[in-house]
Amino acid sequence: MIRAHRVEDVRAAEAAAMAALPEGELMARASEGLAEVAAARLAERDGRTVVALVGPGNNGGDTLYAAGLLSEAGFACVAVLVTPAGRASVHAEALAAAEEAGVAVVVPADDPAAAAALVGEGDLVLDGIVGIGGRPGLHDEAARMVDAIDDDAWVLAVDLASGLDPCGESGDDEAVWADETVTFGTPKPAHLLPAGEGATGRLTVVDIGLDLDDVPAAVERLTYDDVALLWPVPGPADDKYSRGVLGVVAGGESYTGAAILSVTAAAESGAGMIRYVGTPTPTGLVRAAVPEAVHGEGRVQAWLIGPGLDVSAEGEAARAQLDVARTALASDEPVVLDAGGLDLLDPGALPRTAPTLLTPHAGELARLLSRLDAPSGARDATTGETPSVTRADVEGDPLGHARRLAARTGATVLLKGSTTLVVDPDLAAPVRSQADAPAWLATAGAGDVLSGVVGTLLASGLKPLDAGSLGALVHGVTADRVSAGGPLRALAVAHGIRPTVRDLLARGRSAPE
Ligand SMILES: NC(=O)C1=CN([C@@H]2O[C@H](COP(=O)(O)OP(=O)(O)OC[C@H]3O[C@@H](n4cnc5c(N)ncnc54)[C@H](O)[C@@H]3O)[C@@H](O)[C@H]2O)[C@@H](O)CC1
Ligand SMILES: Nc1ncnc2c1ncn2[C@@H]1O[C@H](COP(=O)(O)OP(=O)(O)O)[C@@H](O)[C@H]1O
Numbered sequence: 001m002i003r004a005h006r007v008e009d010v011r012a013a014e015a016a017a018m019a020a021l022p023e024g025e026l027m028a029r030a031s032e033g034l035a036e037v038a039a040a041r042l043a044e045r046d047g048r049t050v051v052a053l054v055g056p057g058n059n060g061g062d063t064l065y066a067a068g069l070l071s072e073a074g075f076a077c078v079a080v081l082v083t084p085a086g087r088a089s090v091h092a093e094a095l096a097a098a099e100e101a102g103v104a105v106v107v108p109a110d111d112p113a114a115a116a117a118l119v120g121e122g123d124l125v126l127d128g129i130v131g132i133g134g135r136p137g138l139h140d141e142a143a144r145m146v147d148a149i150d151d152d153a154w155v156l157a158v159d160l161a162s163g164l165d166p167c168g169e170s171g172d173d174e175a176v177w178a179d180e181t182v183t184f185g186t187p188k189p190a191h192l193l194p195a196g197e198g199a200t201g202r203l204t205v206v207d208i209g210l211d212l213d214d215v216p217a218a219v220e221r222l223t224y225d226d227v228a229l230l231w232p233v234p235g236p237a238d239d240k241y242s243r244g245v246l247g248v249v250a251g252g253e254s255y256t257g258a259a260i261l262s263v264t265a266a267a268e269s270g271a272g273m274i275r276y277v278g279t280p281t282p283t284g285l286v287r288a289a290v291p292e293a294v295h296g297e298g299r300v301q302a303w304l305i306g307p308g309l310d311v312s313a314e315g316e317a318a319r320a321q322l323d324v325a326r327t328a329l330a331s332d333e334p335v336v337l338d339a340g341g342l343d344l345l346d347p348g349a350l351p352r353t354a355p356t357l358l359t360p361h362a363g364e365l366a367r368l369l370s371r372l373d374a375p376s377g378a379r380d381a382t383t384g385e386t387p388s389v390t391r392a393d394v395e396g397d398p399l400g401h402a403r404r405l406a407a408r409t410g411a412t413v414l415l416k417g418s419t420t421l422v423v424d425p426d427l428a429a430p431v432r433s434q435a436d437a438p439a440w441l442a443t444a445g446a447g448d449v450l451s452g453v454v455g456t457l458l459a460s461g462l463k464p465l466d467a468g469s470l471g472a473l474v475h476g477v478t479a480d481r482v483s484a485g486g487p488l489r490a491l492a493v494a495h496g497i498r499p500t501v502r503d504l505l506a507r508g509r510s511a512p513e
């Protein structure tokens with residue numbers, strides 16, 4: 001698992017490490033690690049010239065020391081001091097060391113055009129303007145130098161792309177857009193959250209000896225090796241019931257395909273048993289496509305409610321299906337609520353007592369929050385009234401809105417997107433953030449497949465945070481394999497889950513202790 005820590009926890013760990021080390025040792029470790037990565041990238045790209053953009057704090061200090069090491073290694077290095085008071089406001093010892101090592105020093109205020117021209121010559125640019133002490137945004141002079149970076153240069157952000165909010169709460173509108181970030185000790189939240197990861201680029205962590213093992217993370221990302229740790233693997237004493245029965249209320253006469261996709265994905269994920277509840281057309285299709293599923297109500301360990309479900313459908317069969325969904329929601333069984341099922345959430349019946357996982361995309365989350373916010377609880381985007389929350393609002397601040405929905409409902413919220421966030425209703429718990437899928441997965445029916453995977457995991461007894469994030473990881477990795485760089489269809493992703501889980505489990509078995 002990749003764990004990103006809060007800035008205050010990083011600072012405390014740095015202070016503890018510094019107290020036990022000779023002065024300057026931590027910064028030396030950071031700058032040596034940074035210079036090593038920079039030298040490797042220069043060698044890969046046959047680069048010779050290094051431009052270091054240097055700000056006023058320790059981030060600039062790291063960068064100056066690294067520039068000195070690169071100069072000693074034979075690269076042509078220029079330090080551009082993007083600080084209001086030029087030389088006077090940069091890390092003095094680091095500046096002296098850099099100059100001693102042969103780094104040329106330029107103050108843009110003296111001649112902005114000449115400084116910009118020099119910046120444009122860098123094969124590799126070290127962004128050392130600000131790190132974890134930075135506020136979002138760049139001042140004008142820094143922005144001018146960043147604009148002068150050549151399109152072909154490799155931009156290496158030091159600790160954090162300058163201009164980002166280190167906490168990853170606010171956007172990246174004015175940040176440096178790095179090809180790679182070399183961070184120290186541990187990732188920071190901005191590296192893993194939608195508000196920062198685009199500007200972060202490839203993430204490389206340099207170990208500087210911080211001890212954060214027992215410090216709770218702010219953001220977590222599951223990796224391949226977590227599959228073997230978390231995936232429910234049956235033992236000799238298991239039977240189909242003990243492994244977890246998943247009830248699926250999905251599909252209707254309008255959207256028949258969603259039922260097949262979610263039930264297929266559940267079967268491919270290894271559900272002990274699937275009980276499907278549908279209307280006649282999807283029922284016939286599920287019988288043909290997934291003969292393993294049984295039909296009708298019965299005891300389950302979790303319900304998946306909603307893919308392709310039309311809550312306004314009329315007719316006896318649709319009403320009977322919706323009755324099952326409402327009874328399941330009112331029960332004390334775990335529930336995954338997806339797509340149309342989200343419309344069944346009754347604000348008066350929240351929070352549910354049992355584990356509950358909501359799996360909206362941005363538009364569904366906006367619609368649900370708008371409905372829950374409305375005084376009557378009845379307003380809906382489809383009525384023509386202006387919703388209080390729009391899709392654009394959610395896309396502008398996905399984490400904030402996922403947290404808001406989790407707080408409002410007491411449920412775990414999985415917000416789908418190119419980065420999928422899973423937020424626990426205990427807002428102090430780490431946020432899970434998964435970004436494993438190719439953009440080819442943005443295709444109709446992909447969400448139905450995800451719901452079948454997470455439903456199976458919830459039925460097997462995983463808590464919603466694990467079920468959601470593990471499901472998103474496996475869904476994304478499967479999509480990547482199925483796509484192999486080209487188009488994919490949702491049904492192919494569903495069929496790819498079984499071999500993907502098998503291979504990820506085998507990887508866990510062969511991993512060294
Ligand atoms: N604390 C430590 O022991 C270590 C810190 N390290 C480095 O130190 C960095 C943190 O250093 P600092 O706490 O000095 O903070 P930074 O160097 O990140 O920046 C703080 C300075 O930048 C100014 N500033 C903030 N936002 C700005 C903006 N948007 N535009 C322009 N100026 C802005 C502040 O007024 C302050 O002077 C880390 O990111 C890391 O690179 C590493 O050397 C490892 C050890
Ligand atoms: N740009 C993207 N890159 C990677 N994955 C994406 C991207 N856009 C969407 N996804 C993923 O594709 C799936 C789409 O789900 P959803 O919007 O519910 O589709 P549908 O309702 O048609 O099934 C989600 O798992 C989401 O995380």
Ligand SMILES: [K+]
Binds near residue numbers: 128129130131
């Ligand atoms: K930086």
